[in-house]
Amino acid sequence: MERNLLILFEEKIFPETLKVAVDIATKTGMTLKIFAPKLEEEVKKHLSGKAQFLSYEGDPEEVIEKENPFLVVLPRPKIAPIVHAFKKPWSEKIAEGDDKHNYLLVQEGAKEIRKVLFYVDRDISSESYVRTVYEFLTQWGVNFEFTTVFDERYFELLIKKEHPEQEAKELLGKMFEDYIKAVREKLKKILGLEKTEILPLKGEVRKTLPYFAKTHGYDLLVLSHAYEDKNELIENSETSVAIFKN
């Protein structure tokens, strides 16, 4: 079945978003459909290769529903965090409110996407999510690394209350190791890989993951619609974000 790649603009055209979408379409063989209201000429200036330009009026959600693409690419304007707290970009609202489609929010100013952080957890990430993202990223040809986050804060307070400091530290260390082992086993089972490298992180997922991605030069963070902290992860991320169906 032919897969579509949909790119939507609200008003302003973001050339970098267009460039990323063209790159994906070229490498994965997906058909690129560009939707932008009344900006045909402006969009065409940035285009090279095969693509369909389609104008739209009304709700972008209706376009997405009707086209039902494999991936929706949306631009995400760069906003200062304190402003972001009270002004949510249009594209974020769409991605947060729809868990039936895969989204890629391309951060304004992102020159290219080469290095990707693929977030998998022990309990929620489904087989379908892991397989779909793995195949997509492989086809796209980007470098990606698996990561998982162990939120020790949940256990820390409880364990520290009931155990002496050293014992609590050892217990937490053991829980962390068990958690990483379980995620590794999960990936091995789903993807059938002999050896899987995982970047193990500790902390609160919604803060740790975006911060790690930002400070370690990642261009894209991939997560699932099913994650409890999905909206917060999208908001807190200063890199581009992809959200896939679980």
Add this chain to the structure above:
Amino acid sequence: MGEHTTLLHLLGIDSPKELYWFSILLFLGTYAMIILEKFFHRVPAALLGGSLAIFLGVVTPKQAWESVDHNTIFLLIGMMVIVSVLIESGFFSILSNWALRVTRGDPIKILIVFTLLTAFLSAFLDNVTTVLFMVPILLQMLVKLKINPIPYVIATVLASNIGGTATLIGDPPNIIIGSLGKFTFNDFIVNLTPIVIITHIFGTITFVLYMKWKGYLEKKITDEGQLAKIIESQKAEYDISLMRKGLTVFGITLLLFFFHHLIGLEPGTVALTMASVLLLWTKLNPEKVFERVEWGTLMFFLGLFIVIGGLEVTGVFEDLAHFVAGIVKDALSGIWIIGVLSAFISGIVDNIPFTMAMSYVLLDLQQTVPFNVEPLWWALALGACLGGNITVIGASANVVAAGLVEKEGYKIGFFDFIKMGTPVAVVTVFIALFLLWLKYLIFGV
């Protein structure tokens, strides 16, 4: 229920006169322990003083409880919870990075920007709130620049006490004076704000000169390239959703602070209620949030309030206030007597109970003396607020700042504060009283 029996009662030495002297002894003893910080931590020292006041029978448990200023305690708990959530959200890290970019790590710019902003905010917010807000930003930034934060934190606190003097809502003594003296918000703006603006300039000059003399304003990172690298490398770990909730609640809290006198709610009640709302809304683990609450500072206040309550209950404050009233012969000389004495006493004890006692004396005075006592009310406000800068326990904001830096591994010693606070207090009190005196001299009482 059994009657409360005390040690002094059992020993038969509990006459009012004896209790009077015991309250003074307890106060001096507690104060000595606080000063001797090398041997005693100030928190258990104050707690011991407070509990001994009950144990000996200087105050009954009920009187002890009543002498605790609930508004201050509630305000502290409430604001500490709100600030804790904002710290957790990364808000202060973002502001600190922003401040670093604006000041480019220049110590003098940091000092001027922070003290000016603090003084301005303090005029409209409680000083404790301002300090709780500004000090974490300052600490984070100065640590990155490898600069000793203590003098800067002290300067910020001094500025908050100066700025708080400007308005009716800026400092608790002003709220008391406004309430008992029947002065409006505008009365304070007309009579105190211009004086405080000029005073703040002199205060700033004093601590800038002091810090320059001590070499505190030297850049620790002199290589511009390295500095630019530090500034550019600053990235904050944050949570926007939490920040949104924290800032919304903080904003509503500030709004209610502005109008608290109109709606008849104490700032403490507002802060505690809003903190509870925030905890419920964010669903954060309260124990994790409470880890950032300065329990040591709260315990210190609890103990100190009881010790000072002893002085109040036994009539020491009343005697002191009447003594002052006895030596005031006219309004112009009264400005100096009331102002200087209020400043001195406010530097040693918390200014809230003293202002309360002194306000009642002024109310008596305006019925009995032939001159207008209004200048004395303003002198009391200036003395009580600015005098808080003399020692680290002179004002609530000073104690809170000391607690904040202690958590980061630094210490504001009793004498560290005095070295910088006392010259600033002396200059600002003198300038402020002089301007007040000059105003009444020119325009008449």
